[in-house]
Amino acid sequence: MTAPLSTELGRRAGGGPAAVELRDVSRHYGTKHDLVRALDGVSVAFAEGSWTAVMGPSGSGKSTLLHCAAGLERVSGGQVLLTGDDITAADDAALTRLRRSRIGFVFQSFNLIGSLTAEQNVALPLKLAGQRVPARQVRQVLASVGLDERRRHRPRELSGGQQQRVAIARAMVTRPSVLFADEPTGALDSASARQVLRLLREMVDRAGQTIVMVTHDPAAAASADSVMFLSDGRIVDHAAAPTAAEVAERLARLEA
Structure with missing residues (x-):
């Protein structure tokens, strides 16, 4: 179940470049006399798919690693490569x-705009990029997360799990190279969390999507x-393909 520590994670298709690669990345905060090393020489490659x-x-x-890999934060040293x-x-x-x-990004808090419908929230990244918004493309991505029939509903009319699926559809509408997810199941009940995790699994297995996800939940990590x-x-x-129990055990050792 476990594998030796490696800087290459996942399966790399066709020997091409990794979807995301960090080379000796450091991220520091504070001053010389009060320096916080949030990342300290991290080198890792996340394979496509x-x-x-x-x-x-x-x-x-x-979270610092996720933000640096997604270009949301500047690194203090090293390189970040996207494909x-x-x-x-x-x-x-x-x-x-x-x-x-x-790049697609999914947050724990959904970050949907309450006055917009599901389909309007999904179309927003295209509009912000100044692109034409094909209605068919928006419907297809909502259908892929099982919400085509709820496309005219606003966030307050949707459950937490449904709102997170809208957020995932919004992140996927631009067909990103990588989907970054920061605690995507943290605000959900267990049934909704399982539904979201099944959706992410299908995106990897069927569409070859690359996902990098921060989580505190051993079941989600597994x-x-x-x-x-x-x-x-x-x-x-x-750890490669660990069980939830194995993840929890390793995490407990680190926290101890």
């Missing part, structure tokens, strides 16, 4: 275009292909 869960104790650098393209030195305008076209463990800003362990 793979699903990796990122876990670790509070303050281990999980082989170095995005480390990209300016703000280029990063904005990148996030609108090649749905992924592999789990990467962080502690004090460094990768300290890796």
